[in-house]
Amino acid sequence: MAKNRDAARATLENLYRIFTVPEAPDSTLGAIDQAITDDVTGFLQTHIVALEHSLEKIEADFSSSQIPEEPTFVSTYTEFVQEKLVAQSVHTAAPGFIGHMTSALPYFMLPLSRIMTALNQNLVKVETSKAFTPLERQVLAMLHRLVYQGNDPFYRRWIHDSRHALGAFCSGGTIANVTALWVARNRLFAADGSFHGIAREGLARALKYKGWDGVAILVSKRGHYSLGKAADLLGIGRDNLVLVETDDQNRIDLDLLRKECRRLQEEENIHPLALVGIAGTTETGNVDPLAAMADLATELGCHFHVDAAWGGPTLFSSRHRQLLDGIERADSVTIDAHKQLYVPMGAGMVVFKDPTALSAIEHHAAYILRHGSKDLGSHTLEGSRPGKAMLVHAGLSIIGRKGYELLIDLGIERARTFAALIRQHPEFELTSDPELNILTYRYCPQPLQRALAGAPAAERCRINKLLDQVNQLVQKIEREAGKTFVSRTRLRVPAYGGKEITVFRVVLANPLTTYAILSEVLEEQCAIVQQPEVRSLLDQLESFCLS
Numbered sequence: 001m002a003k004n005r006d007a008a009r010a011t012l013e014n015l016y017r018i019f020t021v022p023e024a025p026d027s028t029l030g031a032i033d034q035a036i037t038d039d040v041t042g043f044l045q046t047h048i049v050a051l052e053h054s055l056e057k058i059e060a061d062f063s064s065s066q067i068p069e070e071p072t073f074v075s076t077y078t079e080f081v082q083e084k085l086v087a088q089s090v091h092t093a094a095p096g097f098i099g100h101m102t103s104a105l106p107y108f109m110l111p112l113s114r115i116m117t118a119l120n121q122n123l124v125k126v127e128t129s130k131a132f133t134p135l136e137r138q139v140l141a142m143l144h145r146l147v148y149q150g151n152d153p154f155y156r157r158w159i160h161d162s163r164h165a166l167g168a169f170c171s172g173g174t175i176a177n178v179t180a181l182w183v184a185r186n187r188l189f190a191a192d193g194s195f196h197g198i199a200r201e202g203l204a205r206a207l208k209y210k211g212w213d214g215v216a217i218l219v220s221k222r223g224h225y226s227l228g229k230a231a232d233l234l235g236i237g238r239d240n241l242v243l244v245e246t247d248d249q250n251r252i253d254l255d256l257l258r259k260e261c262r263r264l265q266e267e268e269n270i271h272p273l274a275l276v277g278i279a280g281t282t283e284t285g286n287v288d289p290l291a292a293m294a295d296l297a298t299e300l301g302c303h304f305h306v307d308a309a310w311g312g313p314t315l316f317s318s319r320h321r322q323l324l325d326g327i328e329r330a331d332s333v334t335i336d337a338h339k340q341l342y343v344p345m346g347a348g349m350v351v352f353k354d355p356t357a358l359s360a361i362e363h364h365a366a367y368i369l370r371h372g373s374k375d376l377g378s379h380t381l382e383g384s385r386p387g388k389a390m391l392v393h394a395g396l397s398i399i400g401r402k403g404y405e406l407l408i409d410l411g412i413e414r415a416r417t418f419a420a421l422i423r424q425h426p427e428f429e430l431t432s433d434p435e436l437n438i439l440t441y442r443y444c445p446q447p448l449q450r451a452l453a454g455a456p457a458a459e460r461c462r463i464n465k466l467l468d469q470v471n472q473l474v475q476k477i478e479r480e481a482g483k484t485f486v487s488r489t490r491l492r493v494p495a496y497g498g499k500e501i502t503v504f505r506v507v508l509a510n511p512l513t514t515y516a517i518l519s520e521v522l523e524e525q526c527a528i529v530q531q532p533e534v535r536s537l538l539d540q541l542e543s544f545c546l547s
């Protein structure tokens with residue numbers, strides 16, 4: 001009995017220590033902590049080592065579903081972290097990792113994240129986040145001002161207004177888009193006479209009240225998949241997310257958009273709920289004609305949302321911000337902080353032109369989020385939330401408008417340089433010109449480019465099918481080698497009769513990606529093409545070049 005009691009007491013003491021005593025600097029965890037503090041770039045470079053491990057192999061290290069029964073030493077656990085987690089991670093900060101929207105972070109985000117974690121504020125309510133709540137409201141006002149250029153009195157009036165919010169801070173662009181469309185939906189079906197509003201009565205009654213058979217969200221084919229989730233979640237239905245064809249530059253075709261709106265209304269009795277313009281398409285980085293879309297939305301009397309999850313920070317650039325002209329007329333705008341604001345994963349925002357718009361989704365509870373409180377949780381989809389706004393605030397303060405401008409300008413310049421490099425290269429073909437800092441291209445040697453230009457449709461199709469396989473394989477081999485990384489997607493390219501082809505996708509947001517690294521990417525791909533597996537595919541293409 002006494003023995004059991006002693007053991008229990010020891011466990012209790014250890015638990016107490018877990019909550020109070022920091023790790024000694026000479027412990028494994030302490031050493032890692034120090035290494036990250038001293039040189040995070042070096043740490044990632046030396047500790048992410050198992051780049052070529054297959055996912056299947058890694059899964060084997062995470063296969064037990066049993067919750068460990070006995071407590072273990074932190075040092076034991078740290079070994080697991082080092083060997084299985086860090087070693088087998090993806091080096092997203094590597095300057096040759098140019099395939100996705102995740103890149104290097106400014107070093108100060110790390111220690112600041114630790115402070116944020118230490119404080120562990122919960123932004124849902126002021127009772128758990130004094131200082132952080134006003135800070136988040138300030139950040140939302142800053143982003144609102146970036147988009148809408150309101151004046152000082154406007155922001156003085158609204159920034160800390162207890163009954164309203166200029167926007168919602170959330171975990172990313174997906175929730176931001178859902179929130180925007182949620183607001184649009186609830187505003188369209190607001191309480192009116194005997195109808196108590198969609199929030200109370202639901203979509204079926206709302207549609208009946210209006211006499212419509214449905215509502216639709218219209219966006220170009222390049223729209224982000226989060227809009228499909230939103231249409232599903234909001235009860236609108238994925239079939240009513242209408243994807244409109246794009247022009248040669250991957251921008252929404254306005255004539256078709258207009259026609260589609262008319263057809264929905266006249267033939268299907270479906271009312272347009274929202275038009276969504278994209279400022280920086282995820283795959284090609286193009287910007288829709290926002291001003292013209294704003295005109296159409298006004299004409300239709302529907303919500304105009306701009307998904308600027310990627311391209312929003314282009315507004316920092318005096319040289320390039322005019323690409324987004326018309327964004328200031330949007331009813332709502334999504335901007336991801338964990339993309340071009342260089343904040344760690346898990347931060348996005350949506351801002352609303354009308355400071356009262358978010359009232360459409362307002363929720364209250366008895367113990368928190370009381371009427372008149374400044375609790376942010378009354379205007380967000382998410383409940384408990386971390387103080388990530390602090391990191392956005394840090395970026396905006398430390399990097400500043402001019403710093404972000406430089407990052408944006410350099411990214412766009414780098415994309416143009418890379419595009420020029422690809423155009424000049426005898427073995428590659430540029431498949432979408434960069435408007436922002438995203439471009440696509442593929443492996444397609446010049447003789448094949450010439451063959452394609454003169455080939456009849458059926459033959460062109462055969463050549464492209466084989467080239468698709470080549471490019472898919474090159475991307476896979478490159479990824480597995482782990483030196484550099486580009487992603488891949490399928491894209492409709494006008495030159496090839498509007499058929500989709502497989503292309504490499506490049507996102508140039510890491511300021512450490514040099515010209516030399518870009519050349520290396522092409523060199524590596526040329527080397528990969530010489531591997532027998534790829535060669536045999538290319539041999540099949542040889543005959544097309546001779547004819």
Ligand SMILES: *Cc1c(COP(=O)(O)O)cnc(C)c1O
Pocket residue numbers: 101171172173174175177224226278280281282307308309310336348
């Ligand atoms: C990244 C992105 C999203 C989704 O954002 P998450 O942060 O991944 O949820 C939405 N729209 C566009 C245009 C994006 O680039």
